[in-house]
Amino acid sequence: MSIQDRVIAIIAEQAVLDPADVTPDSTLEELGISSLGLVESIFAIEEEFDISIPFNANEPGSGDFDISSVAAIVSGIESLVARKG
Template sequence: MALDVKDKIIEIIAEQAVLDPSDVSLDQTLEALGIDSLGLVESIFAIEEAFDITVPFNANEPDQSEFDISSVAAIVKAVQGLIEDQKA
């Protein structure tokens, strides 16, 4: 499942950045990929829909969010945590 989560998130982020998924690495930031605040919000919505989760994210104050968006890897880890919490 973890690999599927990572691959799906990379696919969603690549789509927002208009890149091939192979051009997205885990250590990259969304900013480095050219994703602006609107793209970030659209990515969050796509992630919520893909995994049937609710991301605790405030688009008006992304720095105040519990959801770590500092890198692609951080997003993958946060989503995996939300999926595990939902199963519990």
């Protein structure tokens, strides 16, 4: 399973959606993910990939980690996994 597929599965679970309903172009807002759901998604993704995401729950728009869309999140995770590697 690709990184994108794994991330989509985690996000879909948080949004209580079918993974087929989550596209790379989806925003978390469109998927109905609250700020708490976002934090839970980040924790689940960190656990899944054994990485630490530079994300401040108090200021989700700040920092280097782009959460503007599913594709941006996948891209950021791919970069973190590659650096870990």
